[in-house]
Amino acid sequence: MMVADKDSRLIMDGSELIIESVARAGADVFIGYPITPANLLYSYSQERLPSFFAAPDEISTLQWMCGYATTGKFPVTASSFPGFALMLESINMAYMMELPMLIILVQRLGPATGTATCGAQGDLALLQGAISGGFPLPVVSISSMKDCWEMPAKAMKMAIDLRTPVVLLTSKEEIMTLSSFSVKNLPEIKKIERTFYNSTETYMPYKTGTTLVPEFLPVANTEHQVRFTASTHDQKGIIQNTSKEAIDNTKRLEYKHRQNKSEHLFYDYDEQSGADTLVVSYGITSAACREAVNAVRADGHKVSMLIVKTMLPVPPVYFEIMDKYKKVVIAEENLTGQFKNILFGERGNKNVSGVNGIAEMITPARIAEAILSK
Amino acid sequence: MKNFLTDAPLPFCKGCGHNHIAANTEKALQLLDYDPMNVVLVTDIGCHGIIDKSFLTHTVHGLHGRSVALATGVSAALNNPDKKVIVFIGDGGATIGMQHLIDAAHNGFNMTVVIHNNFLYGMTGGQPSEFTPFGFKTPYLPDGGKKTGYDICKLISAVDGVSYVSRLEGISDFSKELAEAFSRKGFSLVEVMEICPSYGVKANPGMKLSKVVESAGLKIEKFVDRGETEAYQTTVKTDLKSLFHEEDAIKTLFPTQLEKPIRMMLCGSAGEGVQAAAEFLLKAGITSGLNGTKKGSYPVTVGVGFSAAEVILSSEEILYTGSPNPDVMCVTSADGLEYARKTIANMKGGKLFIDSSLTAPETKAEVIYFPFRERGGAKNSSLYMIFYFLKTTGMIPMDALLHVFGENKIAKKFDLPKMFELLNEPYTAAMRDETKTIA
Structure with a gap:
């Protein structure tokens, strides 16, 4: 059995898994501008997706994606901070128009152009404040090769379910490192079948029924007029100043993203009975965290581990889990502990400490040391 | 004949050319017998953009200056020239989105862009745009523009791939000209000249549109068709x-168990096969x-x-x-040594294989010098290194490396027996010429 599994191994990188995942889930197009270290996603997409566009810059990228999304097609892009920064206003537009799309953010060392070929986990704070008004932008991250397969399709489903752009947060090492990996027993990914408004009643693009998400209808359909608007708008999609209907519509954007639906909640909780310490991590640092936990447990110590994948908005269940422990250690590859600060604020919490650093991956030894420190 | 505009009054100031553009757009679409459900109007920020509520077509209202890029996505996705994509943009938006205009024209994306050029920013108080002509006054330019404005028709006409470009004055009936632009496949552009009644007329009392256009040296004509x-x-x-x-x-042909993982680092220079050698080791x-x-x-x-x-x-999951703190460090060049210096200094044990032209920094690793560059040449130094390292340590079977190397096309041009001969030739510390070393 073991031999058969071994004999099915390929040499792969995470980018291949990510693009195959979005292709099978039904992504229609990749639109992008090259940037290190996201280029593998660009090149695999060119080969694998039905359509591919090399946009002249990242503002165009996101605008083209928005246009694509208005027609009911699903666009994907990949970038790193410098390109992502250019996309920001247009991501706000996609958010306001309620256009589903996937933006893969491959983190590298900043600030500014920083070091293009060095990985990092430095963009979470930016994502937390990406939408003007403090509205939550959904962010999911990957923590293993298996996640490179599963999470992109799940992020797409989330984008379609919530009619919203979703960011898939990764970093250089996660998507560029080659590994021996078998694709044989991966769970199947099926094409996401989208449903559109199909009533004969006049379509109101931003009117909701029983859910907080309005039904989608592609622009240029021959049955109903469709409007998409980036400015404050009423249920018809017509620009308003601050009418009650329009402001209620804007408030709905907050509520729809904060539903904490179980189908959009992804984390691995490895609970050890009797443990007083919980180690929390995400993304590239998850692997070091798993290794540290294995080593600490092998030495007879007790520790639980929480690897978070649904990052933003923060699911309340994470606090419920953390509240069970006397000590919480949060490991992430940035200088100040961005996820820790999002959870506990600048003032922090006396029971919570961080393992942080930049310009190199956090080592299992440092995490183990933090777990064991008194 | 179908209506394209609602019965409600248009949302613009009295005397504004935007009113004429809306009315003429409706008439042009009627002339072409379009159905409103086959038309997508893409607008952005500026007075012109508030028109979308008056249109009975599909409407997409986006960010300032980005409507052409947004329409590019709509048009490329629809992929159907029978669906008419029309962009309304102002001179301010066209200034911001110049790259989008050039790019859409260059690619020939199916759309008609109607530039509402009233020479200034009407929504924010009459600030000048890059389209403000020489001598034209605005509340912010009481002495008039100091430079000529963009001639967008000339600029876009110069772009290979454009179908149709024309400039006209936004007065009376210009529906036939618009209809001509709408009927062209690919990218078409019409610049409609106007004077803003709120800021342009007041700042330039008595000045006529035709006079402004003429003195700006802008031609009212069809540039491309x-x-x-x-x-x-x-x-x-x-x-x-x-x-x-x-x-x-990859089939397991040479089953091996490792007591603990081996971490190896190969450091050399670009173009000397470091990445390829590492992939051979991996495979x-x-x-x-x-x-x-x-x-x-x-x-x-x-x-x-x-x-x-x-x-x-590793035998276990990595x-x-x-x-x-690698178990094995291989350095084949000065570039590689510079990169690896800190790691080498940190090594608590393990082996450092280093080209004999270099001098190893202080380290607790066992240092093994070998003339990889001299015997294999710079280009093959990394390959020589991994074969030598495996021959010396036997960490994984040599047969495995020979197998994966043999499967690669570079093996055909590579003299393997010669390499082994050179690798087997003794090399001792005494043979190292210290005068040639690079610290």
């Missing part, structure tokens, strides 16, 4: 294949039944400077893929 041209077509591939090449699965490890990872590091200029690779082989 390629007639019947091909519509832009988006490539939509259907013969797509999985990225997974399961036929390339040899997998052929030996081990798990493996490999990653590369290099400066952004991939053709010069250092090139480094880390390979981890989690953390860093190698801050």
Whole structure:
């Protein structure tokens, strides 16, 4: 059995898994501008997706994606901070128009152009404040090769379910490192079948029924007029100043993203009975965290581990889990502990400490040391 | 004949040319017998953009200056020239989005852009745009524009791929001209000249539109008309294949057990086969039944400077893929040594294989010098290094490396017996010429 599994191994990188995942889930197009270290996603997409566009810059990228999304097609892009920064206003537009799309953010060392070929986990704070008004932008991250397969399709489903752009947060090492990996027993990914408004009643693009998400209808359909608007708008999609209907519509954007639906909640909780310490991590640092936990447990110590994948908005269940422990250690590859600060604020919490650093991956030894420190 | 505008009054100031553009757009679409459900109007920020509520077509209202890029996505996705995509944009928006205009024209995306040029920013108080003509006054330019404005028709006419470009004055009936632009496939552009009644007229009392246009040296004419041209077509591939090449699965031919993982680092110069050598090691490890990872590091200029690779082989699952304290360090060049210096100094044991032209920094690793560059040449130094390292340590079977190397096309041009001969030739510390070393 073991031999058969071994004999099915390929040499792969995470980018291949990510693009195959979005292709099978039904992504229609990749639109992008090259940037290190996201280029593998660009090149695999060119080969694998039905359509591919090399946009002249990242503002165009996101605008083209928005246009694509208005027609009911699903666009994907990949970038790193410098390109992502250019996309920001247009991501706000996609958010306001309620256009589903996937933006893969491959983190590298900043600030500014920083070091293009060095990985990092430095963009979470930016994502937390990406939408003007403090509205939550959904962010999911990957923590293993298996996640490179599963999470992109799940992020797409989330984008379609919530009619919203979703960011898939990764970093250089996660998507560029080659590994021996078998694709044989991966769970199947099926094409996401989208449903559109199909009533004969006049379509109101931003009117909701029983859910907080309005039904989608592609622009240029021959049955109903469709409007998409980036400015404050009423249920018809017509620009308003601050009418009650329009402001209620804007408030709905907050509520729809904060539903904490179980189908959009992804984390691995490895609970050890009797443990007083919980180690929390995400993304590239998850692997070091798993290794540290294995080593600490092998030495007879007790520790639980929480690897978070649904990052933003923060699911309340994470606090419920953390509240069970006397000590919480949060490991992430940035200088100040961005996820820790999002959870506990600048003032922090006396029971919570961080393992942080930049310009190199956090080592299992440092995490183990933090777990064991008194 | 279908209506394209609601019965409500248009939302613009009295005397504003935007009123004429809306009315003439409706008339032009009626002339062409369009159905409003086959028309998508894309607008952005500026007075012109508030028109979308008056149109009975589909409407998309986006960000300032980005309507052409937004329409590009709509048009490319619809991929159907019978669906008419029209962009309304102001001179301010066209200034912001100049790249989008040039790009859409260059690609010939199916759309008609109608530039509402009233020479200033009407929504924010009459500030000048890049289209403000020489001498034209605005509340912010009481002495008039100091430079000529963009001639957008000339600029876009110069772009290869454009179907139709014209400039007209936004007075009376210009529906036929608009209809002509709308009927062209690919990218068409019409610049409509106006004077803003709120800021332009007040700042330039008595000045007529035709006079402004004439003194700005802007020609009212058709700049380009390629007639019947091909519509832009988006490539939509259907013969797509999985990225997974399961036929390339690596068989375990030389089963090996490792007591603990081996972390190896190869450091050399770009163009000297460091990454390829590391991949041979990785594949040899997998052929030996081990798990493996490999990653590369290099400066952004991939053709010069250092090139480094880390390979981890393990009988267990590999989690953390860093190698801050590798078991084996291989250095083939000065670039590589510079990159690896700190790591070498940190090594608490293990082996350092280093080219004999270099001097190893202080380290607790066992230092093994060998003239890889001299015997293999710079280009083959990394390959010589991995074969030598395996020959010396036997960490994984040499047969595994020979097998994966033999499968590669470079093996055909490579003299393997010669390499082994040179690797087997003795090399002692005494032979190292200290005068040639690079510190």
